[in-house]
Structures are given as C-alpha cells and as structure tokens.
Amino acid sequence: MSLLSSLHKPGNSARWRGPALAAFGLLSLALIALIYHQSFFGRWFLSQALTPDRILPIVGLGFAFGLVSQRIFFTALVLLIVGIFAGFASYDRVIFVLYSVWHAPSHFSMTGPISCLAAGLTLLPGERTRAWLLPMAAFVAGSMLAIAIFLNDPSFREPLFICSPLVVAFWVIAAVSLTVRAFRHKWLVICGRILGSWTVAVGVLYGGASTALIVKQTLPSRIIPRAFSQGGGEFNPPVESGNGWEDKTARDPTGRTPGKFDLPPPYTDPPIE
Numbered sequence: 001m002s003l004l005s006s007l008h009k010p011g012n013s014a015r016w017r018g019p020a021l022a023a024f025g026l027l028s029l030a031l032i033a034l035i036y037h038q039s040f041f042g043r044w045f046l047s048q049a050l051t052p053d054r055i056l057p058i059v060g061l062g063f064a065f066g067l068v069s070q071r072i073f074f075t076a077l078v079l080l081i082v083g084i085f086a087g088f089a090s091y092d093r094v095i096f097v098l099y100s101v102w103h104a105p106s107h108f109s110m111t112g113p114i115s116c117l118a119a120g121l122t123l124l125p126g127e128r129t130r131a132w133l134l135p136m137a138a139f140v141a142g143s144m145l146a147i148a149i150f151l152n153d154p155s156f157r158e159p160l161f162i163c164s165p166l167v168v169a170f171w172v173i174a175a176v177s178l179t180v181r182a183f184r185h186k187w188l189v190i191c192g193r194i195l196g197s198w199t200v201a202v203g204v205l206y207g208g209a210s211t212a213l214i215v216k217q218t219l220p221s222r223i224i225p226r227a228f229s230q231g232g233g234e235f236n237p238p239v240e241s242g243n244g245w246e247d248k249t250a251r252d253p254t255g256r257t258p259g260k261f262d263l264p265p266p267y268t269d270p271p272i273e
Contacts, residue, residue: 066180083142116203123196
C-alpha cells in the first residue's frame, strides 16, 4: 500500500499508525523527563518547549491536516516547512513589527495567540473554505513557531535547542493528523469545530489579556490604617482638603478627633557620595 492511498483509505494496519506514533512520542518524553530532568536542556525542554500556548495550535493544525484531501495535505505541509524557514530568515524584521504591540516583548511577541488564531480558524469553516485557509494558516503557524524558538532559545543557536521543538511540532502534527485520517467520521468534524472554537478563544483571551493596560490606583500608605471606623468596620474613604487628606468619619485608636494627614513626600534620589 502506497503512502498516498494509506493517507486516504488506511487499512487495518495503517489505522493505528497515528496512535502508535503518539504513544511512542509520549514514551520518549517520559524517558527524557526521567533521564535528563536534572540537566539544563532537560529542564528547558520540559518547561519551555512543551508549553500549552505552543502545543495547542500545533494540535489544532494537525487536526485540520487530517480533515483535508491529499493534495491540500501536502501543499499545507510544504508551506509549513517554508514558513519555518521564512520565520528563521526574517526573524529581525518580524520581531521589529511585533514589538510595536503593547506588552508583546514580555509574551514572546504574541506568537502563541497568532498561532492559535491561525490554527483555530481552519477548523471552524466547511471543507471548501478549510482547503483554502489551511495552507495559509500552516505558513503563519510555521513562521510563528520559528520566531518562538528563536525567542526562547537560551543558547547561541545551538542545534539541539533549535531542532528539538521542531521535532516535537512535527511529531504532534503527524500523530494527530494520522489518527484523524484513520478514524475519519462525521463526528470528527464536529470535534474539530469544538477544538477550533476553543483554540480561537484561547488565542483571543490570551492575546487580549497580555495586551491589556492594567491601572492600579492606591492611596497613600499613611491613611490606610485610619480608613476603617472603630465600630462596624465600614470603609470611609478620606477626603482631599487643601494640601492634605482629611478623614471625616474614621476615629484614631487613641480617641483623638480626625485631622489632616499629610501626603508622603515625593521620592528623591539619594545624594551621590
């Protein structure tokens, strides 16, 4: 049986290639965790290369690979590889554009949310629209994967730190896509749309939460202990009056009447000796 025919109509032996590949990968990850968990590479690989924001879009992309025809499958696979090389080649220019997004440098330049959106949108539409979206989404996901690898590389471009996330990505895509093709039923399309909606939601929420501007407003530390009354614990905010803060209702623990609370002095740099 040829590779093309096995992808389209797998026999009894080919039906379990995807699950067998997934089990082999999980066993390999378990061995890495047991043997190399104390090494620098092992700790980095288990904590950074297998993060949910990197694995989830790859799983969605692999699921979409399993729902398309052979021609679209190989076209998207080629564009995925081209996107990876394009991401490595245009790393500096893409980073310059992505760094303009608010809080992007602290969240790997939004590579995770962009990959989630690209992979999730391929699972939501019908078969014809998916055939057009998957090659473009594969190119975008490959570029974001390459940029995330460079951003998360603790070495000076050592091949071990570059190739290991790529091996994990292609393993996940192959295992998921072969499993979906082997057990291809109508209910898998529904499961794919559910997975796509979750992936898009994670991308939107993660991207929106990481770019949100958090404004934290606090009161001066000198008036916080006197902002609660002695009786029922009711909060009575101080009122600004002139150059100080006047507490109208709160009582001092010594029984004195409320007065003015001076604002803390502005911060000044210590003198340089």
